[in-house]
Amino acid sequence: MARTADPRAKIELLRSAEAVFAQKGLTAARIEEITKRAGLSKGAFYLHFESKEAIFRQVVESFLARCRACMLSPDEVENLPGDPAEVVQFCHARDVEVYEFLWQNRAILAILQACEGEHVYLMRAFRDEMTSNCRMWIELWKKKGLFRDDVSSDVAAALLSGAYHELAGKMISAPKRPPIDEWLRQALSVFVDGLGTPTLSHAIARFQNRLRVSKGIG
Amino acid sequence: MARTADPRAKIELLRSAEAVFAQKGLTAARIEEITKRAGLSKGAFYLHFESKEAIFRQVVESFLARCRACMLSPDEVENLPGDPAEVVQFCHARDVEVYEFLWQNRAILAILQACEGEHVYLMRAFRDEMTSNCRMWIELWKKKGLFRDDVSSDVAAALLSGAYHELAGKMISAPKRPPIDEWLRQALSVFVDGLGTPTLSHAIARFQNRLRVSKGIG
């Protein structure tokens, strides 16, 4: 009867690969380093993965799929809020949820930031996903009369996704978890004032007052 | 008497290197390809540059120096505007000038976007320069009572630099020159509304009306 594979081997390899790719990037990461870290041989690596590129793709693509699942688009959300005050709360809660996910996966995010050459499509895919998601939400809020019409959805999406992406970068480069809730509250305030109609701007002002009271901040 | 060097050899090598790095990134770019493109031999390359990394650094660092010179900080500008209307005009003009420079150097910007491994410091330097520059301007406008106090300068700087960086990325990935003036006008409008005090917001509204009239846009 055949010897059975160690059920933990593949998982250890994936974990080690993630860590080494995050630290070194794809090019400088070596199979030797990954396998040593996982406590396995180089030969064993090729029993589980076809190539260096194959494991790289698996690490990153599974993250992108989970990321995709986390960033819902408007037609994937049930019971969309209508009231401006609820819209503001909804957006903040969603931002916090996405950034919690990104914080938990900050190693892979660091990998993505450093994709080069033929793998730059992965980084591009991630950023395009963010931009596209932003654009869909922007168009919904425009349709509901909550966002201004004179800024094109493309430009607005680029500004939003660029800004939030930079916040993500700032978050993952911090030595320990920063006050991301507060960052997101401020960011939301800036963009609601910048892109929102007066109705929505009033709602953000009230939302912030409520947050301050609940945190005991004068 | 010694043979003199071809004065154009080094320049051709730098030009070719820039093009190949922009297309392939540092890792996949080969000396053979750079020299063939420049019409020289591999051996000649090493008469002018110590290594592949040396020429890479020269290409990128000279761009960063020129970039630094283009993005003036507040203490480098004479006759700073005081009137809100003039502030808005000044900021727009400066944005346009910086983005014209970035458009002219879009190949090197593409190189920077793909820095990996031990060269990621170059990309980091570029982005930190942008963020730091934003922060200085933000703090000036805050001091003049034109920007709101409740958004921290760090967060505001991250949002601004991230957003403008994404606009730069969107610009350089366009097949031909996009309407960057219009993009920058919209971006400025969003951020003045998002970060500015009412005084400044009124100024942006008037600035936009004036722009529309001068362009014949209803």
Next chain:
DNA sequence: CCCTTTACTGACTCGCGGGTCATAATAGGA
């Protein structure tokens, strides 16, 4: 023209690291 010094050439060297494969080890069933 010859001489000298340097630029230039391109075949070659050599180290690196992804991937291979002969051999050893082991899990599970009889």
Next chain:
DNA sequence: TCCTATTATGACCCGCGAGTCAGTAAAGGG
């Protein structure tokens, strides 16, 4: 315990590309 099929090992292979260097070319002066 033995047998079988598979896992696992790590020395080795081999292609790639940065960099080298013996030989050639050429600029400029005498």
